[in-house]
Amino acid sequence: MWVLFALASAFFAGIMSILAKIGLKDTDSNLATALRTVVVVVFAWVMVFIVGSQTTIADVELRSIVFLVLSGFATGGSWLCYFKALQLGDVNKVVPIDKSSTLLTMILSMIFLAEGITLIKICAMVFIGVGTYLMIERKDDVVREAKGHTWMVYAVLAAVFASLTAILGKIGIEGVESNLGTAIRTIVVLCMAWMIVFIQGKHKEIKQVSRKSWIFIGLSGLATGLSWMFFYSALQQGPVSVVIPIDKLSIVVTIAFSYFILKEKLKKLSVLGLVLIVIGTLSLLL
Numbered sequence: 020m021w022v023l024f025a026l027a028s029a030f031f032a033g034i035m036s037i038l039a040k041i042g043l044k045d046t047d048s049n050l051a052t053a054l055r056t057v058v059v060v061v062f063a064w065v066m067v068f069i070v071g072s073q074t075t076i077a078d079v080e081l082r083s084i085v086f087l088v089l090s091g092f093a094t095g096g097s098w099l100c101y102f103k104a105l106q107l108g109d110v111n112k113v114v115p116i117d118k119s120s121t122l123l124t125m126i127l128s129m130i131f132l133a134e135g136i137t138l139i140k141i142c143a144m145v146f147i148g149v150g151t152y153l154m155i156e157r158k159d160d161v162v163r164e165a166k167g168h169t170w171m172v173y174a175v176l177a178a179v180f181a182s183l184t185a186i187l188g189k190i191g192i193e194g195v196e197s198n199l200g201t202a203i204r205t206i207v208v209l210c211m212a213w214m215i216v217f218i219q220g221k222h223k224e225i226k227q228v229s230r231k232s233w234i235f236i237g238l239s240g241l242a243t244g245l246s247w248m249f250f251y252s253a254l255q256q257g258p259v260s261v262v263i264p265i266d267k268l269s270i271v272v273t274i275a276f277s278y279f280i281l282k283e284k285l286k287k288l289s290v291l292g293l294v295l296i297v298i299g300t301l302s303l304l305l
Contacts, residue, residue, distance in 0.1 A: 024253035025265035031246035033272025042235030053212035058240025063202040072196035086191030091207025097180035108170030115154035116174035120181040146299025153292030
């Protein structure tokens with residue numbers, strides 16, 4: 020069942036990236052992150068009360084709370100960097116770098132969670148690594164001079180924080196109902212996002228957010244909530260080193276939507292890279 024949850028998480032995560040990209044068009048990335056987190060928090064706590072896990076809050080151990088909070092901080096860092104990268108770069112360039120967190124997560128899970136290494140995992144990591152490298156296209160000189168590689172720096176940071184999110188979340192979610200764990204860490208993300216918005220003075224721009232941006236930011240928040248719900252259900256039941264790669268198959272959904280909706284074209288090497296990433300990920304299910 021956890022495999023189905025991981026696949027569902029990947030689908031909604033893929034849709035989220037496209038919705039967020041559209042919503043970010045005329046909105047500051049940090050403000051957009053804070054606004055969409057409100058939607059995620061509401062969705063997360065609605066799910067908590069639907070399944071009735073609010074009655075177990077008092078039973079959550081301090082150790083779990085600490086790691087869930089740390090996971091929340093890592094998520095906040097990942098989101099802020101990811102959406103800044105999306106605002107500066109193309110979806111089909113940012114997403115592959117962000118998804119490279121798969122490799123780091125697999126390595127960390129083997130070190131800290133004692134999840135064994137196998138020949139299949141090694142081969143999968145090679146395929147995913149090579150595929151990610153092939154998908155990172157160079158921009159032309161004009162765009163490179165205008166924006167440089169700032170988007171890449173943010174994308175790499177997003178990947179690092181995403182890896183830490185998974186490891187810390189796996190430890191924190193043990194013995195905690197998955198929806199409740201998601202809701203707890205989402206509050207941390209909300210506080211972190213809005214603190215940065217107020218520090219930067221971006222809260223003054225809320226009135227300038229267009230109706231279209233409000234709609235797509237809200238939809239991306241809903242997609243994120245659904246993705247998280249399935250992700251932590253899968254993470255609670257399955258091994259991190261397999262759940263994470265499956266979840267990262269969201270790249271297929273994202274690239275497909277970026278091609279048809281955002282009209283972002285893929286070169287042959289990028290297509291080959293995407294194929295390698297998918298092969299490497301699916302091999303983990305063997």
